[in-house]
Amino acid sequence: MLHHCICSNAELNFLRKNNFTEIKMEYKFSEIENKWKKFWEENEVYKVTEDPNKPKYYVLDMFPYPSGAGLHVGHPLGYVASDIYARYKRLKGFNVLHPMGWDAFGLQAEQYAIETGTHPAITTENAIKRYREQMDKIGFSFDWSREVRTCEPNYYKWTQWIFLKLYNSWYNKETNKAEPISTLIEKLQSTNYSRKESRDETKLQTNTEKAWSELTEAEKQHELMNYRLAFQSYSEVNWCAALGTVLANDEIKDGKSERGGHPIERRKMRQWFLRITEYSDRLLDGLDNLDWSDAMKEMQRNWIGRSEGALVKFKVQSSKFKVEQPLEVFTTRPDTIFGATFMVIAAEHELVNTLTTPEQKAEVEKYIAYVKSRTDVERQQEKKVTGVFTGSYAVNPFTNENIPVYIAEYVLGGYGTGAIMAVPADDERDKKFAEKFGLKIVDIVDKSMYPGATIEDKVGKMINSDFINGMEVKDAIKAVIAEIEKRGIGKKKVNYKQRDAGYSRQRYWGEPFPIQYKVVGQPDPHFEGGETDDIPVPLTPDKLPLILPEVSSYKPSGDGRAPLANNADWVKNNYETDTMPGYAASSWYFLRYMDPKNDNEFATKDKIEYWKNVDIYFGGAEHAVGHLLYSRFWNMFLYDLGLVPFEEPFKKLVNQGMIQGRSSFVYRVEIINRTTDLVSSEIIVSKGIADKIKLGEYTVFQIVDLIEKQTGRKIEVGEYIYKGPPAIAGDMSVSDIRVDISLVNNDELDVPAFTNRRRKDDDFLLLLTENGTFICGSEVEKMSKSKYNVVNPDDVIEKYGADCFRMFEMFLGPIEQSKPWDDKGISGVSNFLRKFWRLFYDDKGWKVKDEEPTDAEYKVLHKTFKKIAEDIERLNFNTSVSAFMIATNELGALNCSKKKILEPLLIALAPFAPFITEELWSALGNKESIHTATYPTVEEKYLVENSHTYAVSINGKVRAEITLPIDISADDAKAQVLALDKIKQWTQDAEPKKFIFVKGKIINVVV
């Protein structure tokens, strides 16, 4: 690199002649960025190896799913932040692991394959290539030699391997950790181990009367399924008969399939699960020691939903016949049992048929069909109260009253026992239900001594409750549980909202299960549903990876089985046809980065010991209870088996907000011909008109007039409008149409471009506006291709450069906050970079001098260091950017281009703007990359202040200012302040009521 300071005039002239200075004097970001991108790659500047002499630091990003749409400007937000942090840590002397990879299995590529026949591997490969190119442009310091791709056999081999570990493990409650299943079998074989007691939560599905040794192999396997951490059970899926496939919740809109609008039905299927509930308590307790936001911890706590309460059995009697099996409920409020005036069971409760009386049968069946067509979310968010009486009654064991049993969708099969005792006096939803169905309400808690307490608060004194009358709620809970246990009708119980994690997907593009079935061919005796009782047999680890085979069709088989059923060999070998879910691979990928190419282990022990857990993890808050819970669980499991030396995988978590898109809308008006139901030609109106139509402020006649006025086109009124009473808004319908944001500028539609794209034959396209300009509606929502609101980072970089893009993303606002993308402010950052560049170059060329800086210049420098270092530690990158702007403005004002100021400032800026700083660093004569430099230290001596300008307020309102020495006493300050003319105006020379002096902050005079 040329060292400009020592260039002779002759050299400069030579350079000028060769047009070099022009390149240099102007900030040409694309040349600079291309040059250094290449340099970093060729010199492997970001490659990292285990180095015992340096402290390690692991900076991780949640790896992306490479979708066909490419990266949009929202994706890099977290990556830029983590990159700044990783670069900062490197400059501070840490050995930083900062990898990136691809979460490459998923639904989108599969859907694309179904539509086009292209193999998902090809789509995925292309998407990765595109993402990689886009990322490289931004200048990330990832060590790409450690890249992982979850869809490749050398990766999913280890996903399958961990699955086998889960399958072959059980959770020993005595040692409180996972152990190999062999230790369980030993216990089961021993005669003094009670199989019935060992799993109180699970209904054992085998005959526990027989001794273990007397069981058949199939019976043994069935029983072991109750313990395995990866196990099979039955659960409901969204079955779409018309499409012959199981649908993800995401593929359902308003209770219908998104594609085609077909009806959905809940259908029970045999599925794999992970027994995450065994870890519920540890997942809860572990949160206490994590450096995560309280919000994130709270969400996980609430998701796990630990609650203490009681299981209570209610006897049931039907008018026609006797029911042997009691109805069991879980309640967190056993104290309210005297107010339990009815019961509600879930539509999928096993006693539904038994309890339904012949008179109620038709109504119950109708209701159950309705519930089955709805997802859990829909069932709970419904504001209207629905339900149906079974015809049967249960007996409240404490009041001995007969209470009716209802079925309602607000009770879910998956939570608790799928049945509740309803206490309308003390539960909001029960109350609404009771009011709707005219059921008895008995007040049982007096809250009058707790003003402001809500219906659900666990406070008050019991009334109308026999032996617990007068007790506080807390004590009453204990007393009732004791009584329940004494009478043998129930027991104390801890319940978790969290359920075991569904692990089967009826999909192609995922990891195959390393499972081969031993065919029995008999219907499963333990479950309804007609599935066969085949016994899963795990592959031995040496058979891994079990490669995902080609299939003749990516469509599901149609009978509920996954696309792998379309491969004859696969079926012949009795391999499992389901595949693993999306979260499988992402539950452990952070470990693979440590040793990504290892064929013999998922990662070797030495390397795991060196890198340990992730020090800081950047990712979206949308993963709060999914990925972040699953990966904690997997890591704890591996810890139990002694495969990793730490229980928690992510020490610190940063949730970057989502950058949302701003979608634009136009509005299509349909005028309906009442006699023929025909729809008029396409009429597109602006937001103002659409709003008025929706409010009923425009009649059809007025719209027809508008059309004629604005387009000259006459709509045959008679043809479209019912002749008779005046048309009302109901004669038109308005629907929102998304319009690509590239056709919209400041909410104004580019009418010619829109017309062009919308319809070739614009004869039928009528655009209406209120005053000439076509203003679109807008909405802030997730950025996505289907919403036509995607902004591509490539375009931004092309226009402004990568350094500018990086700094602008940071400048947008706090990293944790969601915000819509708006590139209006980007020119500010662009201006800053050019101003910064001009500290080094002006029209005459290089201007950096070797002079000794003044104290004022040093002060600017060290003030900035201090601010930046504090900001980075606190992850306030937006204010760091503004600190750099302030420093540049101040140095510009001081006309300072001194090397001793600019060189260290470059290092501080390097994590944010790696390209421009590298270029200027090299222009200063440095041979090594700036990214291997040492971070400057703050020298406090330049920052010492000896006076402070206080704001003086009267009764909290600022009225004056006064500059006082920093170590002045309160009394001296008071004397000086009260002598101020402005203050005298308010005090009228009277002694103030109060004088508040907060050193270095404020003075307040109360009069």
Add this chain to the structure above:
RNA sequence: GCCGAAGUGGCGGAAUUGGUAGACGCGCACGACUCAAAAUCGUGUAUCGCAAGGUGUGUGGGUUCGAUUCCCACCUUCGGUACCA
């Protein structure tokens, strides 16, 4: 519905522990340079008021000498809600 978060000028946002609300930037206005434009530089910019002064951080209330910050109730928007990742 439930769980979590956010709401501050025309716009993005700042205010770190309860202590001068609006840093920094965009936009806008005016000015300088220029034949002109662009670029650049400078000045101003919460709001009402001539001013003194008043009002102002989603809404309503409270605590405090002092509240964007703490408490209570509510409204709106966003994320998650167990098969999108």
